[in-house]
Amino acid sequence: MLEAGIEVRLHTCAESLERVGDNGLAVVAREANRHSYKLTTRYVFNCTYSGLNQLGGDFLGTRARLKHEITEMALLEAPPELENLGVTVMDGPFYSMMPFPSRQLHTLSHVRYTPHLHWDDERGVDPYTQLAAYPRDTRVDRMVRDVARYKPAVLKANYVDSLFEVKTILAKNEIDDGRPIFFEKHPALHGCYSVLGGKIDNIYDVLEKLDAESLVTSSNQSLPFAKHSS
Incomplete structure (x- = not known):
């Protein structure tokens, strides 16, 4: 990061976003156990995933509706027959068992048992606070019983632990389980963009979108509101 000239601030919460002058922006941030301070900039990329709409100030949220889920990934010690295998059954209420x-x-x-709880995104309802308060009772027994219909050897696996996390998707993708790249330019805050990507390679979609915006803006043409890549 230092070689690239990027300053990284850890244990810091971005609390709000403010308009400064005609084209400036200020991020109000707070480090742990310290007073808040402002960082002024020309551009802000809101890549906070489940916290996209938790910024206050002049940031009024995204236009697109979001949905949050508390999800469970069970961790198993695989039996010898499955040690070197990764299997994902697609297109239905099935399972995925992959090396970790x-x-x-x-x-x-x-697909059926990993999502434990879901709710529509709402300002002031912090998804990570919801996750911290969740009791985290595992559903691994139901997962294993269903997988055993296809791979009986999984019954010999040993359950070790579970990873619980918040998954955020666009509400419109609830029916197809799509993982689009969501890129939204804030209509009132010049230089402010919100990004929600469900795949690691979505970073290339974002770079293409920014390049396109630069070209379109310089020619004073209109720009599509969002790009989606399933």
């Missing part, structure tokens, strides 16, 4: 090298385990997720 960092802990020498396998993750197990299921």
Whole structure:
């Protein structure tokens, strides 16, 4: 990061966004156990995932509706028959069991049982506070029973732990489980963009979108509101 000239601030919360002059922006941030301060800039990229609409001040939220889910990924010690295998069954209420090298385990997720709780995005309702308060009772037994219909050897797996996280999607993708790249230019805050990407390679879509915006803006043409890539 230092070689690229990027300053990283850890344990810092961006609380609000304010308009400064004609084209400036100020992010009001607060470090842990310290007073808040302002960072002024020309551009702000709001890539806070589940916290996209938790900024206050002049930021009035995204136009697109968001939905949050508390999800569970079970961690299993796979039996010898499945140690070196990763399997995902597509297009239906099925499962995915994949190697998790960092802990020498396998993750197990299921379309039906991985989502525990869901709610529509709302200003002032912090998804991460919701996650912290969730009791985190595992559903691994139901996952394993369903997977055993296709891979009986999974019954010999040992359950170790579960990873719980907030997953955020566009409300309109609830019916198709799509993972689009959402790129929205704030209509009233010049230089402010909100980005929601469900795949790591979405960063390339964002770069293409920014390049397109630069070209379109310089020619005073209109720009599509958002680009989606499933």
